[in-house]
Amino acid sequence: MATHNLKHALFCAIVTVVIAYPILGLDLVAQGTQIGLEGATPTTIISIFLAAGIVFLFQLFRDNIMGNLGKLPKLNPLSGREPMPAEKRAKVEAWVLTAIIVLALFWPFVVSRGSVDLATLVLIYIMLALGLNVVVGLAGLLDLGYVAFYAVGAYTFALLYQYFGFTFWMALPVGALLAATFGMVLGFPVLRLRGDYLAIVTLGFGEIIRILLNNWTAVTGGPNGIGGIPDPTLFGMEFGRRVKGEGNTSFHETFGIAYSGEHKVIFLYLIALVLAVITALVIRRLMRMPVGRAWEALREDEIAARSLGLSRTAVKLSAFTIGAFFAGFAGTVFASKQGFISPESFVFLESAIILAIVVLGGMGSQIGVILAAIAVTILPELAREFSDFRMLVFGAAMVLMMVWRPQGLMPMRRIPISLKRQE
Amino acid sequence: MLEVQDLSMRFGGLLAVDGVHLDVQNHEIVSVIGPNGAGKTTVFNCVSGFYKPTGGKILFEGKEVQGKPDYKISRLGMVRTFQHVRLFGQMSVVENLLVAQHRHLNTNLLSGLLKTPDYRSREKRSLDKAAYWLERVGLLELANREAGNLAYGQQRRLEIARCMVTEPKLLMLDEPAAGLNPAETNDLNQLIMSLKEDYNVSVLLIEHDMSLVMDISDRITVINQGRPLASGTPDDVRQNDDVIKAYLGEA
Ligand SMILES: Nc1ncnc2c1ncn2[C@@H]1O[C@H](COP(=O)(O)OP(=O)(O)OP(=O)(O)O)[C@@H](O)[C@H]1O
Ligand SMILES: [Mg+2]
Numbered sequence: 001m002a003t004h005n006l007k008h009a010l011f012c013a014i015v016t017v018v019i020a021y022p023i024l025g026l027d028l029v030a031q032g033t034q035i036g037l038e039g040a041t042p043t044t045i046i047s048i049f050l051a052a053g054i055v056f057l058f059q060l061f062r063d064n065i066m067g068n069l070g071k072l073p074k075l076n077p078l079s080g081r082e083p084m085p086a087e088k089r090a091k092v093e094a095w096v097l098t099a100i101i102v103l104a105l106f107w108p109f110v111v112s113r114g115s116v117d118l119a120t121l122v123l124i125y126i127m128l129a130l131g132l133n134v135v136v137g138l139a140g141l142l143d144l145g146y147v148a149f150y151a152v153g154a155y156t157f158a159l160l161y162q163y164f165g166f167t168f169w170m171a172l173p174v175g176a177l178l179a180a181t182f183g184m185v186l187g188f189p190v191l192r193l194r195g196d197y198l199a200i201v202t203l204g205f206g207e208i209i210r211i212l213l214n215n216w217t218a219v220t221g222g223p224n225g226i227g228g229i230p231d232p233t234l235f236g237m238e239f240g241r242r243v244k245g246e247g248n249t250s251f252h253e254t255f256g257i258a259y260s261g262e263h264k265v266i267f268l269y270l271i272a273l274v275l276a277v278i279t280a281l282v283i284r285r286l287m288r289m290p291v292g293r294a295w296e297a298l299r300e301d302e303i304a305a306r307s308l309g310l311s312r313t314a315v316k317l318s319a320f321t322i323g324a325f326f327a328g329f330a331g332t333v334f335a336s337k338q339g340f341i342s343p344e345s346f347v348f349l350e351s352a353i354i355l356a357i358v359v360l361g362g363m364g365s366q367i368g369v370i371l372a373a374i375a376v377t378i379l380p381e382l383a384r385e386f387s388d389f390r391m392l393v394f395g396a397a398m399v400l401m402m403v404w405r406p407q408g409l410m411p412m413r414r415i416p417i418s419l420k421r422q423e
Numbered sequence: 424m425l426e427v428q429d430l431s432m433r434f435g436g437l438l439a440v441d442g443v444h445l446d447v448q449n450h451e452i453v454s455v456i457g458p459n460g461a462g463k464t465t466v467f468n469c470v471s472g473f474y475k476p477t478g479g480k481i482l483f484e485g486k487e488v489q490g491k492p493d494y495k496i497s498r499l500g501m502v503r504t505f506q507h508v509r510l511f512g513q514m515s516v517v518e519n520l521l522v523a524q525h526r527h528l529n530t531n532l533l534s535g536l537l538k539t540p541d542y543r544s545r546e547k548r549s550l551d552k553a554a555y556w557l558e559r560v561g562l563l564e565l566a567n568r569e570a571g572n573l574a575y576g577q578q579r580r581l582e583i584a585r586c587m588v589t590e591p592k593l594l595m596l597d598e599p600a601a602g603l604n605p606a607e608t609n610d611l612n613q614l615i616m617s618l619k620e621d622y623n624v625s626v627l628l629i630e631h632d633m634s635l636v637m638d639i640s641d642r643i644t645v646i647n648q649g650r651p652l653a654s655g656t657p658d659d660v661r662q663n664d665d666v667i668k669a670y671l672g673e674a
Contacts, residue, residue, distance in 0.1 A: 282536065289535040290521070290528045293514070297522040300511035307471065307505075308523045308589060309497040414515050416567040422555035 009059035016052040024048060090415075093367075104273055108266045116265045118381055120337055123272035124330045125373040127279045129357040130366065131326030134283060136355065137363035137412070138292065139319035140299025142199040144351055145186070145206025149179040149324035151346035153331020155213060158226040158341055168232035168336050176328035182209075183324025187317040194302075206351055214343040225342025229335050231264050232271055239264035272333050279326050280366060286322065288415065295319050296364075356394070360401055362408025371409055424449055424625060425470070425501070425593055430479035431649075432465050439465045441649040442479075445627075447593060452619055452626040454636045456660075457646035458669065463629045464506055466646070467597055470627075471503045472496040483593075498526060500592035504582045504599060506629075512571025516562055516581060519570050520553035523585045549588075556584040560614070576607045583614065593625045594618060600632045608635060615639055637661065645669070 025045050029038045039045070058065065108116040128150060135143045156175035160166035166174070190201050213220045220226065231239055237251040251263055286292045294315045297305040306312060335341050353376060361372030380390050401408070427445035431438065440462040447453045455463050469476040472493035481489040488496055497503075511519050521528075528549055529535065529542040557563040560580040565573065570581060579599060586594055596615070600608045612635055618624050630636045636643065637657045644654040645666050653663040660666055 285536055286532075289532075290525050290530045291532065291535070293518055293522045294525060296514055296518075297511045300513055301509045303473070304505070304509035304511065305522070306493045307473075307497055307503055307509075308585065309494050309502075309526055310522070311492075311494050414518070414567070414569070417515070417517050417521075417550070419517060419550060419554035419557070419563065419566050421563065422551055422558060 005060055005062070009056045009062075012059045013052045013056035016055045017048065020048045020051060021045075101273075101277060105270070108269050113262050113265050116262070116269050117337075118378065120265070120269045120272045120333075122374055122377045123269070123276045124334050124337070125354070125357065125377050126276045126370050127272075127326055127330040127333075128354045129361070129369045129373045130276075130279050130283055131323045131330070132354050133358050133361075133364065133366070133369050134286070134295065134326075135319050135323035136358050137365070137369070138287065138299065139295040139316065141190075141316065141319060142195065143202045143320075143323070144199045144348070144355065145202035145204070145209075146323070146327060146354055147346045147348070147351040148186075148206040148209035149183055149327035150331040150334070150350070151209055151213060151343075152179040152182050152324075153328030154335040154341050154345070155220065155226075155331075156328070157332045157335045158229050159219070161229055162226055168230065168332070172329065172332045175332040176325050179328025179331065180321045180325035183320040183322075183327075184317055186324075187320040191313055191316055203348070203351075206346075206348060210343050210346050213346070221342075223342060223344070225340055225344070227340040229339050229341065231339070232268060232336055234267060239267055268333070268337055272337075275329055275333060279329065280370070283322075283326075284366060291315075291318055356398060360398070360408060362411040364412035365408060365410050368408050368410030368412070424484055425627065426480075426482040427466070427470060428480040428482070430466065430469055430476055430481065432462075432469055432474060433477045439649050440469065440476075440646075443644075443646060443649075443651050444654075445644055447625050447627055449625060450619060450623060451641045452615065452628060452639050454628045454630060454640040454643045455646060456630065456633075456636055456643060457652070460648075461646045462649040463646055464597055465649075467503060467595055467627075467629065470496075471501060471595060497589070500590070501595065502586040502589050502591040502593075503595035504579075504586060504597055506597040506601070508575075508578045508582055510570040510573075510578055510581060510585075512569065514570055515567045516570050516573070517550075517553050517557065517566040519581060519585050520556060520588050521549055523588050524549040524552065526589070552588050556588050559587075560584045576603050579603065579607075579611075580614075587618070587622070587624075591624055593627060595627045597629045598631060599628070600630055600635055608632060611635070612639055 025040050025048055027038050027040055029036050108119065128146070131149075132143065132146045135141050135146070153175040156178050157166070157168065157171035160171050160174060186202065186205050190198050193201055214223055216222070233239075233248060234251065237254055238248045239251050294305070294310050295318075297308075297310060298312065298315045298319075302312065305315070334345070338345070357372045357376050358369055360368075360376065361370070362368035376394075380387065380394075383393075386393065425445070425447040427443060430440055430443045430445075432440040443462070443466055445453070445455070445466070455466065457463055465474065468474045469489070470481055472488070472491050472495070475490045479489070480487060483496070483499055483501060488499065511522060514522070527545065529539070529545045531542075534542040554563060554566070557566055560583065562573075562577060562581060562584070565577070570578070573581060579602075583594075583596070583599065599615075600611055603611060615626055615628070616639055619626060628636070628640065640657055642655060643657055643660045645652040645660060645663070647665075647669045652669060653660055653666050655663075
């Protein structure tokens with residue numbers, strides 16, 4: 001037992017050094033046109049060996065440490081409490097949600113422009129994650145190319161503006177519907193696939209869209225992207241200093257207030273907020289409708305679902321289509337927010353992050369997914385100094401979550417349905 | 424109502440079902456028995472459309488259905504249970520029954536989002552039907568439990584209720600008594616009889632529990648190694664020499 005532990009601990013310590021040393025202990029330095037390799041500062045190297053030492057000690061006494069952890073008082077004093085009765089809990093939830101939405105409506109007027117901008121991004125990710133939650137969390141279809149539909153939404157707006165002068169409001173439904181159409185088109189070839197195979201094909205689809213955007217230079221501008229995408233207008237009022245569109249007026253002049261760059265940011269935030277709330281409400285409703293139950297039935301047992309007369313084709317396609325629809329929404333808002341888009345914004349990493357949000361939040365759980373979207377978007381911004389280690393921290397967080405709470409932050413809870421006794 | 428003619432099903436080199444005949448009339452309970460691996464479940468899989476039979480004909484209410492996709496066959500009114508219970512485990516008990524009534528609900532997205540009167544009335548009807556069947560199989564108190572957490576016997580009953588809410592004409596049960604205790608088997612016996620008497624469904628039954636089979640079947644078909652061995656009333660089958668030999672040989 002002891003020798004086994006010692007061997008194992010030694011092995012773990014060596015692995016730590018082998019992994020950490022090349023990554024942290026060596027730096028690439030430009031020397032003229034060449035690139036040279038330099039050792040890092042002594043402190044870094046000392047920390048690496050310290051870390052290895054800690055890993056060694058932890059693994060050596062692992063059983064004792066983990067055993068004692070269990071005896072510690074529970075971190076959360078509320079964890080042992082009786083759960084609230086279902087009706088009361090639903091009421092409390094409804095109140096809290098309303099309060100949050102009202103707060104979110106007034107909040108941008110008191111904080112800095114940067115925060116509002118970040119909050120808009122959070123809302124975009126919430127829309128994306130809620131949409132992907134339909135496909136992955138409810139229908140159980142592992143989609144690794146979800147970013148493609150986001151790209152379709154964004155590029156629809158950009159291209160329609162560039163070639164036909166579409167405004168945000170005209171492009172919003174078109175972008176969402178086109179993304180939904182792409183969702184359905186992708187759905188057909190993958191109808192028979194499941195699990196790993198489905199993941200690979202959707203991954204490929206995401207890459208195809210990105211590469212297409214990158215190489216179809218004549219239309220999409222390729223890697224240079226498309227710029228000058230207009231901001232949304234409010235009943236024909238623009239938020240810029242000078243009016244650009246024909247027949248438009250300017251917001252600050254109409255209301256006789258001084259021009260401020262913040263108006264535009266806040267307006268976009270409010271649009272994103274409304275769209276995110278609509279997304280959440282619509283999907284919440286869908287979950288309680290026959291189509292939502294069919295998604296879940298397909299996830300739980302496809303054979304049983306078919307034996308009850310559910311058509312696999314219809315159910316899967318509806319999940320892909322509806323999921324993609326909301327990605328199209330998010331894409332249009334994103335294009336308008338950035339003012340400039342390029343294929344860079346729609347790489348696989350985005351799909352992975354959205355998927356991570358869904359998994360972290362708890363598959364199928366809307367509140368969980370929303371919380372996770374907030375956390376995953378905001379935390380990296382708060383910890384700017386550690387931006388080099390962003391992916392490392394992200395990975396570690398995922399691993400820890402999977403170990404301690406594989407069901408996600410807030411796992412999905414079923415809504416009780418009251419029945420009347422029949423005669 | 425159901426007529427299976429000369430059905431055969433080949434898996435690679437294995438002829439799992441070979442020339443099986445079956446027929447089920449209105450208001451009748453027909454059992455299929457046979458030793459393990461005889462091909463009973465395979466017959467079910469062919470009839471319910473999970474497998475495309477390699478030969479033979481399957482007629483349901485006079486129309487050929489062999490090779491039709493499973494969900495279409497189920498919509499014709501032929502619904503089955505599985506040898507290994509297949510519930511939607513993470514969904515609640517009542518949701519399992521609502522999924523099954525998909526066809527009777529208003530599935531139009533807009534009517535659902537707007538809660539049109541038609542949507543509501545159909546939703547209410549399906550909830551009432553779910554409540555009725557839950558009561559019938561003694562699961563009403565557990566309506567909001569996760570289906571996967573039910574006891575085994577309860578899961579079996581839920582699976583039958585889930586078939587019944589689709590209003591089938593023919594119910595196909597694959598070893599419904601497997602894993603049940605004698606009291607539960609007795610309840611099942613009465614439930615199946617009542618399905619026939621009170622709800623006018625025909626039943627096609629695969630079962631190893633001989634007392635149950637002999638008790639409730641109107642007719643029995645025996646299959647051995649994929650081939651039909653005998654068929655007739657319970658008494659005929661009980662006295663058939665081939666059947667006795669096959670069962671004794673197995674034991
Ligand atoms: N999908 C399949 N692929 C290959 N062989 C199969 C397949 N399904 C069934 N078989 C084979 O067909 C034969 C009949 O199997 P089946 O499941 O129909 O038997 P059964 O009569 O239902 O037996 P049991 O009483 O044990 O349920 C078996 O030898 C089985 O291995
Ligand atoms: Mg079987």
